[in-house]
Amino acid sequence: MPQSSDSILITGATSGIGQALALFYAKPGTKLFLWGRSDTKLQETAQRCKDKGAIVLTYPIDLTNPVSAVTLLHEVIQKFTINMAILAAGSGDIKADQDILESQKTLYGLAQLNYVTPSLMGNLLAQHMIQKNIKGKIIFISSVAGFHSLPFATAYSSSKAGLTRFSDSLRLAVKKWKIQVTLVVPGFIDTPMSQRLECDKPFLMPLDKAVQHITEAISKGKKELILPKIFKLLKWIDLIAPSFLRDFILSRIKVKQD
Numbered sequence: 001m002p003q004s005s006d007s008i009l010i011t012g013a014t015s016g017i018g019q020a021l022a023l024f025y026a027k028p029g030t031k032l033f034l035w036g037r038s039d040t041k042l043q044e045t046a047q048r049c050k051d052k053g054a055i056v057l058t059y060p061i062d063l064t065n066p067v068s069a070v071t072l073l074h075e076v077i078q079k080f081t082i083n084m085a086i087l088a089a090g091s092g093d094i095k096a097d098q099d100i101l102e103s104q105k106t107l108y109g110l111a112q113l114n115y116v117t118p119s120l121m122g123n124l125l126a127q128h129m130i131q132k133n134i135k136g137k138i139i140f141i142s143s144v145a146g147f148h149s150l151p152f153a154t155a156y157s158s159s160k161a162g163l164t165r166f167s168d169s170l171r172l173a174v175k176k177w178k179i180q181v182t183l184v185v186p187g188f189i190d191t192p193m194s195q196r197l198e199c200d201k202p203f204l205m206p207l208d209k210a211v212q213h214i215t216e217a218i219s220k221g222k223k224e225l226i227l228p229k230i231f232k233l234l235k236w237i238d239l240i241a242p243s244f245l246r247d248f249i250l251s252r253i254k255v256k257q258d
Helices: 016-025 039-051 066-079 104-131 154-173 207-220 230-240 243-250
Strands: 007-011 031-036 055-060 084-087 137-141 180-186 224-227
Touching (some): 007 016, 007 104, 016 031, 016 039, 016 207, 137 154
Parallel strands (some): 084 137, 180 224
């Protein structure tokens, strides 16, 4: 039986990691606050969680709008106590072959969805936990793309880099209140987002295995989890490699998406 908090907020609950974690934590006595853009898909996830005995509240919302997200979160925490939050909503996009750079719209949208909204929500949830003396847990889902300067995905890599840094900063800021902040940094996980990519996907991890690692890291109070572990080595290679070599390698990676 999964070990979980009693009251869990999960964004990105319509598919991928967010949905899989919602199903993992669904059990009798657990209240799930599920957020996602598609109401139809959200209701499908909710029903599966209810079938496992969980109490489920759904919140269809476009998280590219941080003002709407924060307004809604204010309303939720006025009525309910949140013990754990998993901020899993996010998206990736890459430059099309015919484009010189990514569009302004892409850059803005991914910055909002991948960095601004989860950071604002995480900050507000931390305040909520401090004010109510909750030794809670806040989990951010980032990406190994945040460790690397990807010329074909400048918006994605930079937005995830921002979230990665925010998570670590927030962890230190709330440490004395015994609030756990865990950063999950996945590489290629077998989810719809990865399936869109037309490229080699080294070390592709099945979703169920990723969920096992993530939930264990949450249970153990880890500050960071990189999946698979090989990407931890690649992170350090990127940091210590001569800049000309790093630039040579990164500039020659070819990726397309459906």
